[in-house]
Amino acid sequence: MQALSAAEILGVWEHGADRRPAEQALALLAAACPERAYDSLLELTVGERDALLLAAREQTFGDDLAALARCPACGEMLEFATRTAELRAGPAVEDAGEPAPRSYRATLRPAGQPGPAAYVVYRLPTAGDLIDLQEVSDVAVARRALADRCVLEVTWGGGEALAHGLPDDLLAVLADEMSARDPQAETQLDLTCPACGGQWQALFDIAAFFWAELAAEAKRLLREVDALARAYGWREADILALSPQRRHAYLELIWTS
Numbered sequence: 133m134q135a136l137s138a139a140e141i142l143g144v145w146e147h148g149a150d151r152r153p154a155e156q157a158l159a160l161l162a163a164a165c166p167e168r169a170y171d172s173l174l175e176l177t178v179g180e181r182d183a184l185l186l187a188a189r190e191q192t193f194g195d196d197l198a199a200l201a202r203c204p205a206c207g208e209m210l211e212f213a214t215r216t217a218e219l220r221a222g223p224a225v226e227d228a229g230e231p232a233p234r235s236y237r238a239t240l241r242p243a244g245q246p247g248p249a250a251y252v253v254y255r256l257p258t259a260g261d262l263i264d265l266q267e268v269s270d271v272a273v274a275r276r277a278l279a280d281r282c283v284l285e286v287t288w289g290g291g292e293a294l295a296h297g298l299p300d301d302l303l304a305v306l307a308d309e310m311s312a313r314d315p316q317a318e319t320q321l322d323l324t325c326p327a328c329g330g331q332w333q334a335l336f337d338i339a340a341f342f343w344a345e346l347a348a349e350a351k352r353l354l355r356e357v358d359a360l361a362r363a364y365g366w367r368e369a370d371i372l373a374l375s376p377q378r379r380h381a382y383l384e385l386i387w388t389s
């Protein structure tokens with residue numbers, strides 16, 4: 133795991149700008165974890181992926197985060213600050229261990245109804261599953277497709293069944309079961325609105341957040357390269373190889389002369 137350099141930030145942004153979020157998340161990780169094979173990144177559970185993204189973000193942009201959220205009660209836009217440590221579901225992972233094939237057994241009982249329980253053996257959704265299903269825009273369809281991939285065995289209604297044949301309420305119980313096994317996959321923030329005092333929980337998506345920061349940084353770097361190339365005639369690669377301190381010192385000279 134390493135911080136992304138200026139050249140890597142531009143490279144990742146260029147490579148991923150037209151891609152979907154699940155692929156952008158992997159592009160970020162592939163650049164931050166050159167020691168890992170791409171296929172091994174695809175096998176990370178979503179929570180493992182997000183824990184590594186959190187660590188990569190920390191290395192690249194530090195551990196303070198500022199984000200915006202709109203109060204659902206009064207519509208006020210609030211800016212809130214947090215730290216990467218606050219977003220961790222477990223201990224910090226600099227480098228999670230090699231992903232091993234893991235499966236879990238669960239009994240899915242329909243909430244509040246006397247319907248039959250289902251017995252399943254399942255694995256957790258992975259970064260690769262999210263990429264494979266990223267074209268599916270219907271949430272219900274995506275949930276069934278994910279269940280078909282992740283559920284390895286099902287017994288329901290007295291016999292073997294297929295995951296996509298389970299009723300919605302059991303699939304919802306399965307989704308909760310998976311979230312509980314992989315808590316970093318879903319980060320909820322407790323927010324309080326300074327205008328109306330309303331309290332709510334908002335989902336925090338480290339992949340989308342880190343990508344948005346990277347895109348903003350890439351555009352800022354391009355402006356710096358543009359200014360320095362115009363003033364000194366230097367090549368892009370040489371400008372990006374300068375330390376930020378040196379780059380900014382030259383920019384200050386241009387802007388103050």
Ligand SMILES: [Zn+2]
Nearest residue numbers: 203206325328
């Ligand atoms: Zn409010």
